[in-house]
Structures are given as structure tokens and as C-alpha cells.
Amino acid sequence: xxxxxxxxxxxxxxxxxxxxxxxxxxxAVTCYCMGWFRQAPGKEREAVSWIAGSSRNDxxxxxKGRFTxxxxxAKNTVYLQVNSLKAEDTALCYCATTMxxxxxxxxxxxxxxx
Numbered sequence: 255x256x257x258x259x260x261x262x263x264x265x266x267x268x269x270x271x272x273x274x275x276x277x278x279x280x281x282a283v284t285c286y287c288m289g290w291f292r293q294a295p296g297k298e299r300e301a302v303s304w305i306a307g308s309s310r311n312d313x314x315x316x317x318k319g320r321f322t323x324x325x326x327x328a329k330n331t332v333y334l335q336v337n338s339l340k341a342e343d344t345a346l347c348y349c350a351t352t353m354x355x356x357x358x359x360x361x362x363x364x365x366x367x368x
Contacts, residue, residue: 256280256358258349263363266339274334274363276349283351284327290334292345292365302347303334316342339367 262274276288289304303323305311311323322335332349346362 256283256351256353256356258351258358258360260347260349260360260363263347263365265366265368268340268367270339270367271335271337272339272365274336274347274349274365276332276334276360278330278332278351281353282327283330283332283353286351286353288323288325288332288349288351290323290332290347290349292343292347293362294342294345297345299348305332336365339365341367343367 257279258276260276262272264272266272285307287304287306290302291299292302293299301314302317303313303321305323305325313321320338325332344367346364348360348362350359
């Protein structure tokens, strides 16, 4: 049973930074693509950033240049460094992965920017 647990969210002022962490357990995610998603109040969930097992990665347009995704395979962990935060970045942020036998989501960590 794969579990993803996010942490690192919080309340920050505009222009602030956070580092979100997603720790996987129950299976090694080394070879799998991991993604960060977010859902703002009243909006649909959207993809933010993704990183392949090779560490090739990309980000959605609104966060390019401000967010950085990375992974530490030895720790089965994926990080999302979020900088220059804006009010519109306020959202519940989730990490997720899809393996050959299913997709898994964490419970989310709240990012609030004011």
C-alpha cells in the first residue's frame, strides 16, 4: 500500500517562500514520475510541477521561474520549492504518482499567501 504524505505548507506573505515535501512509503518511487498539484478555493485541481525518475522536470506556466521541483530517491522524497509567492498561489497542494498498479495521492498541505 503506497502512502504519500505532504508537509511544509503554511501561511506566508506575498513574496515569501516555502519548501513543500512529499514522502512516499510502501513502495520505492525512484523510477516513477511524481507530480505536484493544487486546488484553490472554488477552482478545479490543476497540475503544477512534475519530475520524472530521471529528474527531468517541468512546471506549469504560472509558476515557471518561481517553483522548483526536485527529488531525493534515497529518501523516497520529492520537494517543491515555492518562491515569490502570490495571493493566487493560495491552494491546497497535493503530490501524486501513478504506478503500474494504480495512482496515489497525498492528503495535501495548505499554502496560504496574503
